[in-house]
Structure formats: C-alpha cells, structure tokens
Amino acid sequence: MARYSRTEGTIALITLSNPPVNALGAAVRRTITDIMHRALTDGEVKAVVLCGENGTFCAGADIREFGKPPSGPALVPLIHDMEASEKPVVAAIEGVALGGGLEIALGCHYRIAHAKARLGFPEVMLGLIPGAGGSQRLPRLIGIPAALELITTGRLVSAQEALKLGIVDQVVDGNTIETAVKFALNVIGVCRPLLSRRLSERTPAFSVDAAAVLEEGMARVKQRARGAFAPVVCVQALRAAATLPYSRGMETEEQLINMLIDSSQARALQYCFFAQRNARKWSLPSGARWNNSKPRAVHRVGVVGLGTMGRGITVSLVKAGISVVAVEMEEKQMDLGMRAVLGMLERDAQRRGDTRPPTHLLTFTLSLQQLGNVDLVIEAVFEDMALKKRLFTELCNVCKPSTLLCTNTSGLDVDALAVVTHRRSLVVGMHFFAPANVMKLLEVVCGPHSSAEAVATAMTLGKRLGKVGVVVGNCPGFVGNRMMKLYLDQAYFLLEEGAAPEQVDQVLEEFGFTMGIFKVSDLSGLDVGWRVRKASGLIGPDVNPKTPSRWRQGCRYSPLPDLLCEQGHLGQKSGRGWYLYETPGGKEPKPDPAMHRFLQEYRSRYGLTPRHVHAHEVIERCTYAMANEGFRILEEGIAARAEDIDVIYVFGYGWPRHRGGPMFHAAQVGLATVLQRLEHYHQLHPDVPHLQPSPLLQRLVEAGSPPVHHWREHVQHLHSHL
Numbered sequence: 001m002a003r004y005s006r007t008e009g010t011i012a013l014i015t016l017s018n019p020p021v022n023a024l025g026a027a028v029r030r031t032i033t034d035i036m037h038r039a040l041t042d043g044e045v046k047a048v049v050l051c052g053e054n055g056t057f058c059a060g061a062d063i064r065e066f067g068k069p070p071s072g073p074a075l076v077p078l079i080h081d082m083e084a085s086e087k088p089v090v091a092a093i094e095g096v097a098l099g100g101g102l103e104i105a106l107g108c109h110y111r112i113a114h115a116k117a118r119l120g121f122p123e124v125m126l127g128l129i130p131g132a133g134g135s136q137r138l139p140r141l142i143g144i145p146a147a148l149e150l151i152t153t154g155r156l157v158s159a160q161e162a163l164k165l166g167i168v169d170q171v172v173d174g175n176t177i178e179t180a181v182k183f184a185l186n187v188i189g190v191c192r193p194l195l196s197r198r199l200s201e202r203t204p205a206f207s208v209d210a211a212a213v214l215e216e217g218m219a220r221v222k223q224r225a226r227g228a229f230a231p232v233v234c235v236q237a238l239r240a241a242a243t244l245p246y247s248r249g250m251e252t253e254e255q256l257i258n259m260l261i262d263s264s265q266a267r268a269l270q271y272c273f274f275a276q277r278n279a280r281k282w283s284l285p286s287g288a289r290w291n292n293s294k295p296r297a298v299h300r301v302g303v304v305g306l307g308t309m310g311r312g313i314t315v316s317l318v319k320a321g322i323s324v325v326a327v328e329m330e331e332k333q334m335d336l337g338m339r340a341v342l343g344m345l346e347r348d349a350q351r352r353g354d355t356r357p358p359t360h361l362l363t364f365t366l367s368l369q370q371l372g373n374v375d376l377v378i379e380a381v382f383e384d385m386a387l388k389k390r391l392f393t394e395l396c397n398v399c400k401p402s403t404l405l406c407t408n409t410s411g412l413d414v415d416a417l418a419v420v421t422h423r424r425s426l427v428v429g430m431h432f433f434a435p436a437n438v439m440k441l442l443e444v445v446c447g448p449h450s451s452a453e454a455v456a457t458a459m460t461l462g463k464r465l466g467k468v469g470v471v472v473g474n475c476p477g478f479v480g481n482r483m484m485k486l487y488l489d490q491a492y493f494l495l496e497e498g499a500a501p502e503q504v505d506q507v508l509e510e511f512g513f514t515m516g517i518f519k520v521s522d523l524s525g526l527d528v529g530w531r532v533r534k535a536s537g538l539i540g541p542d543v544n545p546k547t548p549s550r551w552r553q554g555c556r557y558s559p560l561p562d563l564l565c566e567q568g569h570l571g572q573k574s575g576r577g578w579y580l581y582e583t584p585g586g587k588e589p590k591p592d593p594a595m596h597r598f599l600q601e602y603r604s605r606y607g608l609t610p611r612h613v614h615a616h617e618v619i620e621r622c623t624y625a626m627a628n629e630g631f632r633i634l635e636e637g638i639a640a641r642a643e644d645i646d647v648i649y650v651f652g653y654g655w656p657r658h659r660g661g662p663m664f665h666a667a668q669v670g671l672a673t674v675l676q677r678l679e680h681y682h683q684l685h686p687d688v689p690h691l692q693p694s695p696l697l698q699r700l701v702e703a704g705s706p707p708v709h710h711w712r713e714h715v716q717h718l719h720s721h722l
Ligand SMILES: CCCCCCC/C=C/C(=O)SCCNC(=O)CCNC(=O)[C@H](O)C(C)(C)COP(=O)(O)OP(=O)(O)OC[C@H]1O[C@@H](n2cnc3c(N)ncnc32)[C@H](O)[C@@H]1OP(=O)(O)O
Pocket: 020, 021, 023, 059, 060, 061, 062, 063, 064, 075, 096, 098, 099, 100, 101, 122, 123, 126, 128, 130, 131, 132, 257, 258, 261, 274, 277, 278
C-alpha cells in the first residue's frame, strides 16, 4: 500500500505501493495518512520524499471505488497537512502523476520529475473535476489560462512541458528518487522559501484578462462538450480559484465534485474507461485468450488497394514505424494514392515539427509479386466479393505460407474469403474506420477458422497503431455496421413520416453524437450503402419488378437513399446529398429546399401523410433500435460483452462517451422502459420486425434488469461466434 523507510539519516522516504498504477484506494490513503503523520511528527526526520513503486508515481484515485459508499480517509486533509508541514516534502515523479496523484504532488513543496514522466488532470474524461484541491492549486501555480486548458481537456503533459509551465522544479534523466533525496537534503532548514512553496497561500492574479479567458473558455467548452457537464463544471471551479480566497475556493470545489460524483454522466464515462480496457481481454471458444496466445512479429505489411481506406491504413502503419508495400492495380490510381499518402505524411510531420516524414518505409507497386516477403497483408479493395475472392486466391500463391491475410471489408463474409485460401486459420478481418489514420476503432473479425495466433497478431498490430481493437464474430456488417443499418433505417423512415434531415441531425447532435446521421452519410458518400444494397439483392435486376418500392425481403424498406443516388446526389463529393454544398467536395452542409420538395413529392406519391416528429421519438427510435440489435448480437455470440458493443459505438460511430454507448444507455434509461417503448413502436410499425423487442431484452426485464456486466448470463443457448 505504502512503505516507510529512512535514508541519509534524516530523510523519510514514503513509497506508494499498489500495483499496477499505485491508485489511491481507501487502504492506500489510510496507510499514507498514517505514515505521513509519523514522518511529520518524528523529530529525527528533517524532510520527506514521496515516490511510487515500479517506476510509477500515482495514477490518482482508484476509479473502481467511485459509485461505492465512501470509506477510508479523504485526500484533502492529507494534502493539507503535508503542505502545512514545516519539513520540506519533495515529490519524486516517475511514470505518471495523474488526478489525485498530481494533487498530492501539488501539495508537496517541490516536484522532481523523470524525463519520461507524464502529468495531468484527466478527471474530466471520467465526468469529474480535480476534486482534492487540484482545481484550486494548479491555477495558483501556472496561471488561469494554462490551468484552464489542462483541466478542461484532461490533456497530459510531458515532464519537459511541465517544467516550462512551472508544474515541476527539475527534470532528470537519471535516478529520480536519488535526485529528490539530494534535493531534500539541500532544502532542509531553508524556511522562508518553504513558505512561498505552499500553493494554497498564493493568490492567483485575477486580471481583466483572466476574466476574459474564463469567459472565452466557458464558451469554447460549451461548444465542444456536446452536452457533457464536467468540462463546464471545470471552468466553474477555475472561476472559483480566480475569484475566491483559497478556503472558499475549496468549498466550491467540494460542492462541484459532490454534484458530479454520482451523476449518470460520470458513471457512463467511468464505465467507458473500463470497457475500453476490457475489450483487450478477448477469448475464443477454444480457450485461447489474450493472455495465453502469442502474436506473430509483424515487420512488413502489404496494403492492397489505395482508395480512401487503403491510404489511411498505409499512413497509420508507417506512422507506427512499420514498412509498407502498397499495391494498386492501375497506374492512375497508384499515382493518386501515392500522392495522397505522401501528402498526409508530410502534413503530419509538419504538425509535429518534424521535417522528414518516414517515407523510407514505403514502397508503391503495381505488382502483387512484391508481397512475397510481407508478414501480413491488409486487403482494402472495393466491397466486391468476387474481386476479393480472386485477390485472396492470388495472395495465397504470392505470399509466403506464414503471411496473415486480413480483409478490411466493412461487412462481407470473412469466412467466405478464408475458404478460398489454403490458410484459413491465417485469415481475419481488420475492419478500420474512415479516415483510418484518425479513427481509433478496429473491429478484428474472427471467422470459425481464424486461429488464436491470427487474432492475437491483429489485436497487437492494432495496439501498435494506437487503435482500440475489439474482437467480433463474423456476420453481415459485424457489430458496428449491422447495428448502423437499423439506425439508418429508422432515420429514413422518420423522413418518410414527416421529418427533415437537418431536424433529425440536430436532435442527434443535441443528444451528443459528433455528427448527425445524414451528415455522416453525406461525408462517407451515399454510394457506399448503395453498393452494399445492390450486392445484397435489395435493389437491382434480381428484385421481382412486382415488389412494391417500399417493401423488401418481407419488411418495410425506404428507397429514399437509392433515389438520391440515381439522381447523382452522392453527398459531399457531388455537392448534393441529404444537404446542399457550395461545390462538389464542399464541407459545409446547408439545408436543401430541393430536398424538402423531393420529400414532399415522395410522401404524396406513396400516400404518406406527414406529421410532426418529436425529438424524443427521433432518439428513442434510433437508439432503441440499435440497442435491440445489440441484444440480438449478444444472444448470437457475435460480441462477447455489451461493453464491447459500446466501445465500438464510442470509438467508431461518434456515440457520445458521456452516454456510455447504446447498451449502457439502454440500461440507464431502464430496460423495462426500452422494452415498453419498442413494443409501442413495433405496434405502430408492424412491418419493421427489428422494432420487435429481442428475446434477450425480454428475459433481462423479467430477471429484474440486472447490471450490464451480468447480461451475458441470461443468454439462453450460450454459443460464441468468436
Ligand atoms: C467526494 C469525492 C472526492 C473525490 C476526489 C477525488 C480526487 C481524485 C480523482 C482522481 O484521481 S480520478 C482518476 C484520475 N486518473 C486517471 O484518470 C488515470 C487513469 N489511468 C490511465 O490513464 C492509464 O491507466 C495510465 C495510468 C496512463 C496507464 O496506462 P497503461 O496503458 O499503461 O495501462 P492501462 O491498461 O490503462 O492500466 C493498467 C491497469 O490499471 C488500471 N487502472 C489504471 N488507472 C486506474 C485508476 N486510477 N484506478 C483504478 N484502476 C486503474 C486499468 O484499469 C488497468 O487494469 P487492468 O485492465 O489491467 O485490470
């Protein structure tokens, strides 16, 4: 928990010891409080050095304790006593000093950091503010503007930046604890400077500028927060630091943290924190798991297809220091792709102040033969099964027998590709999201033949690329796009019933989505879905001409997006889609009067009487339809956990993190309510079978709506597709 020792005769060394990150759980707080008291009252001790075991100072409060009844001593009095002490207290910061860990360090009189240390207040990402004096001490140390930026964004700073900002006093390359001990010996008995080291006794100068900074900060934060409270409350805490004496500022901080600590948003954000980490802990029915399966070494990767996805994937790989052989079939495409990749790398290097992008890692070629020596191939050609099958057959002949063959398909059958190869166990899906060099999500799609080694290799490669990998089973659309289809269907139906695209989008954005569904559709291009619908036989020559336009495969169907595509309205790229753009390629969507006329004509052609669609209906139909499919996905064993589905939505589909994800949201609304609303909408729309509540949802409600982590136990015939 924490250890006490004496060094150099007069120095007390207190070492936090709570692996893996020295989080400040109740037992740790109790031990440090006791041994700090011992050190501060022991007449032989002249100074204290505080450090953490195993190269980590402290990652802050133990997040697992939030939401439970409080126990153990609080941090605020401990930090207060330490700061008030007449004996110098020096923090020796290695690894990380985050949240409560940094608050403890700010209560020390001096801070020495290792060159590789990182410091910050990430509480905002957990729906909180720094609530143990951090919101009051940091602005007193580095000023309002810098503190505002760090606290409202949760950004971590390097030791070097911390030195520039004045957060730490010294940065060392060598032994941090030894340096801190020497430092402590030097400051023993130097009383006057110690007085000035107590941050609570400083007054932050509240100039007119600071008032303006806070006002601007509040406006910026409100605009970016997408409905999240914590960033706004962070600004309120900083305003208290700027305008009130320290003790009153601390009272305000306490009121603000108490308001947040039990909020639904804080719960959702903390759930996301653990869900993201749990997603790494995959397992297969064979018993193979993340911690017993060895990934293969990947030094050289082939990327086939240099369209939007292939370019982003190539950039991601090169930025992670991996050699890439990028293959295109046509010279013109190759040239376009090559220029786009080099441009992206150039801009990225400039942003990082690096003069030379790592282009030496790249080979561009028109020949698949050059893939003979790669460890893994990522296929990113058109979503055309026949084309992909031909390619996989050829890759088998060209690549060495141990090469993993991965497909970036966004929903086609990974197993159908595996069976055309002689190495089924080495085929997995690696589904990146556009733009692949920016988006964090990676669905690793595991077919019935995929080996544990292949899954482990894809997940490990994803991690190297900075992605959040989630292992999912093989079914049309996997997890993300399978649920997305139902979300889109509801959005189209809402247009048929009377809504406008910008109205639906506004409601979704107010809910917190990064972008409304119709803006997303314009950005990705309406032709993407059009191709998928053609391939799946929903439109095209195979459809019986007698089938009504609004009826497909036994259910309600909206031909609205197909009609737009037929008119060449493909979204941003054509200057027109659900919105109007100034020019083809334009980025600013404007409501389109022609779209409103088109919808009116469409509704009268099909005898649909438009009605006012309320915001709550938009949210309920879109999000409950998604969650309902999520329950089916769980039941079918396509996803291992509800958390995995939520991670996919938060990292790949702009779902607001402070709402946890579609499954967590359903739990927060109440499963009984979701069930009842789905029944209501299904009664109104019996031609939409997906609105019928899934059996798992019904069973969960019957079982009294257990917490998310227990849902899997209610799956009737547990069968994993992973
Ligand atoms: C009225 C109430 C007043 C309350 C006042 C409270 C004041 C203080 C508040 C806080 O301090 S809130 C916490 C702020 N700190 C953080 O948000 C840090 C979170 N952690 C991280 O960012 C990262 O974990 C890391 C420390 C940078 C390490 O990253 P790395 O990639 O190396 O490892 P991970 O896989 O992320 O973590 C390893 C392991 O540790 C668990 N863990 C990490 N941090 C915490 C924590 N603060 N509490 C509990 N557990 C933590 C993490 O879940 C991993 O666990 P496993 O998955 O391995 O089981």
